[in-house]
Amino acid sequence: MPGFEFFGEEERKEVNDVLQTGILMRYGFDAARKGVWKSKELEEAICKTMNCKYAQLVSSGTAALTTALAALGVGAGDEVIMPAFTFVASFEAVLSVGAIPVLVDIDETLTMNPEAVRKAITPKTKCVMPVHMCGSMADLDALVQICKERNLLLLEDACQSIGASYKGKHLGTIGNAGTFSFDFVKTVTCAEGGAVLTNNEDTYIKCDGYSDHGHDHKGIDRGADLHPFIGYNFRISELHAAVGLAQIRKLDKFLEIQRKNHQQLKTILQQLPEISFRVIPDPAGDSCTFLSWFLPTEAIARAVVVELKDQNILAGNFYWFDNNWHYIRKWEHLKNISSLNNLNNPQKEALQRLNQASFTASDNVMNRCISSAISLTWAEEQIMQRGEKIVNAVKKTLLKQSVPA
Ligand SMILES: *Cc1c(COP(=O)(O)O)cnc(C)c1O
Numbered sequence: 370m371p372g373f374e375f376f377g378e379e380e381r382k383e384v385n386d387v388l389q390t391g392i393l394m395r396y397g398f399d400a401a402r403k404g405v406w407k408s409k410e411l412e413e414a415i416c417k418t419m420n421c422k423y424a425q426l427v428s429s430g431t432a433a434l435t436t437a438l439a440a441l442g443v444g445a446g447d448e449v450i451m452p453a454f455t456f457v458a459s460f461e462a463v464l465s466v467g468a469i470p471v472l473v474d475i476d477e478t479l480t481m482n483p484e485a486v487r488k489a490i491t492p493k494t495k496c497v498m499p500v501h502m503c504g505s506m507a508d509l510d511a512l513v514q515i516c517k518e519r520n521l522l523l524l525e526d527a528c529q530s531i532g533a534s535y536k537g538k539h540l541g542t543i544g545n546a547g548t549f550s551f552d553f554v555k556t557v558t559c560a561e562g563g564a565v566l567t568n569n570e571d572t573y574i575k576c577d578g579y580s581d582h583g584h585d586h587k588g589i590d591r592g593a594d595l596h597p598f599i600g601y602n603f604r605i606s607e608l609h610a611a612v613g614l615a616q617i618r619k620l621d622k623f624l625e626i627q628r629k630n631h632q633q634l635k636t637i638l639q640q641l642p643e644i645s646f647r648v649i650p651d652p653a654g655d656s657c658t659f660l661s662w663f664l665p666t667e668a669i670a671r672a673v674v675v676e677l678k679d680q681n682i683l684a685g686n687f688y689w690f691d692n693n694w695h696y697i698r699k700w701e702h703l704k705n706i707s708s709l710n711n712l713n714n715p716q717k718e719a720l721q722r723l724n725q726a727s728f729t730a731s732d733n734v735m736n737r738c739i740s741s742a743i744s745l746t747w748a749e750e751q752i753m754q755r756g757e758k759i760v761n762a763v764k765k766t767l768l769k770q771s772v773p774a
Contacts, residue, residue: 372558372616372623374745379618383407383611393607395426396581397591408610414617415549415564421542423573425565426610427580430528430550432603433563434462437546438496440565440575441522443468445713447495449524452481453697453731454689455500458550459526460703464712469493469719472697474730477648479661479738480507482730486515496522501530501540503740504556504627504658508650509535509543516544524548528563531556532624533656540654541566546576551613556627556658557620559613562605580604623745624656630743630752631657637756638662641763643669647738659687659740667736669766674739676762682755685742690735697728698735 386405392398395408408426415424427433443449445467451459453472460470471494473485479502486497497516499507507525516523523544527533531549533540541547546569549555551562565576575598578585583600638644638660647661664670670688677683693699706712706720741759 371554371745372556372619373553375616375619375623379615380612383615384608387607387611395604395607395610396584396586405607407607407614408605411610411614411617412564414614415566418617418620419539419542419566421539421566422568423566423570423576425573425576425580426605426613427563427565427576427603428605428609429561429603430526430548430552430555430563431458431462432580433528433548433550433565434458434498434524434526435465436576436580436603437524437548437565437567437572438462438466438468439579440567440572441496441524441545443496443522443524446493446715448491448493448719449496449498450481450486450489450494451498452500452502453728454479454502454695454735455526456528457694457700457703458528459498459500460700463498464708464716467713467716468495469715471719472723472726472728474728475734476730477663477734478508478650479503479505479647479734481512483508483511483515485730486512490515490519490521494519494521496524498524498526499544500526500528501533503647503661504530504533504656505647505649505661506530506533506535506540506651506654510650513543527566528555529658530656532620534654535651536654542568545569546572551609551616556623556656557613557616559605559609559611559616562609562613626745627657627743628655630745630747631655631660633749633752634660634741634743634756637753637760641760643767644763657743659742661738661740663734663737664739664763665737669763669770670737670739672766672769673762676766677739677759680758680762682758685744686759687740687742689738689740690732696731696735697723698732 392402412424463470476482525544525547527541528550546567551559579600580603583596584594588594
């Protein structure tokens with residue numbers, strides 16, 4: 370799954386190019402940098418690889434979401450519809466621009482249920498933010514249709530799904546904007562970094578300025594730049610971009626290995642009729658960073674988790690229902706409005722309401738789900754052993770369940 374598994378000579382070479390000039394900043398110092406522009410090169414590589422017009426690198430995936438929301442004009446009073454299963458960055462970014470996160474149920478795609486989105490729309494809704502979790506995609510045809518009908522913005526969080534596609538288009542390039550993360554455990558990593566993708570020139574120009582103190586980047590030097598709007602500092606460094614550049618060149622290889630290992634593991638788990646699999650709207654576009662599977666009940670899933678732990682293979686198999694980063698159930702800090710800075714009243718009211726909200730439909734999916742991370746380094750033999758251990762854990766659990774105590 371993570372690109373750090375394939376770190377090597379190529380990354381070192383790109384970083385050394387930057388160290389040789391000593392210009393670690395992505396803007397300015399034109400003469401001293403001797404033609405080394407790693408951030409620009411990486412942005413071009415992203416556009417080419419993903420077949421989109423513009424890419425703006427920033428310092429993280431969270432910064433990418435924040436920048437995209439600001440560039441799309443999402444702010445105070447605006448509601449952003451997001452799924453209950455995601456990474457905490459989703460609501461962090463929404464809150465940081467002053468907007469209101471509205472959480473909706475997911476379904477067996479492990480992404481937002483389009484019907485739940487429809488029901489959550491109010492006159493204040495401005496943006497729908499699907500999160501393409503665990504390497505695969507949301508039902509984008511349905512979401513695009515809803516956004517068209519209701520005149521809403523579509524912002525795709527593709528931070529976990531670099532290289533995945535939907536009906537031939539890369540995730541992150543289908544909505545008004547999309548985001549990637551290059552943090553240390555993502556498919557392409559540069560330690561810390563992110564990108565906003567868009568096909569809209571105006572959105573891109575706003576992202577470019579917003580992520581660098583509002584600089585318009587039109588002056589003969591930084592001091593001569595104008596500031597048409599307020600921005601912040603979400604810049605990436607040349608050192609990070611250099612690593613990302615070497616990594617993105619390996620993306621096709623990562624995807625090929627992930628797809629092969631994913632298929633092998635799935636074939637083993639498929640032996641058991643009690644195991645079912647995540648619904649993938651376009652299976653050919655799955656980046657296969659995870660194999661996500663379901664057990665018939667929560668009790669069985671929990672018992673299988675215990676069994677995996679006993680067999681020492683719980684590492685790499687995620688039971689998100691109990692995880693406090695990815696699912697609403699354990700986001701106490703959000704539900705308690707534990708914010709260091711004072712939030713605006715509509716934000717506080719919305720977070721307060723989360724304490725009464727029920728996510729039964731999501732619970733009934735998440736409490737049966739286990740996601741197995743797909744490693745780039747597995748040998749066929751290791752996948753076989755892993756798969757068989759999982760199958761045995763499930764068989765043992767089912768047998769216990771069928772015998773009354
Ligand atoms: C990793 C991630 C982010 C944030 O990325 P960072 O680079 O860690 O800030 C946002 N959304 C999702 C779904 C993620 O998995």
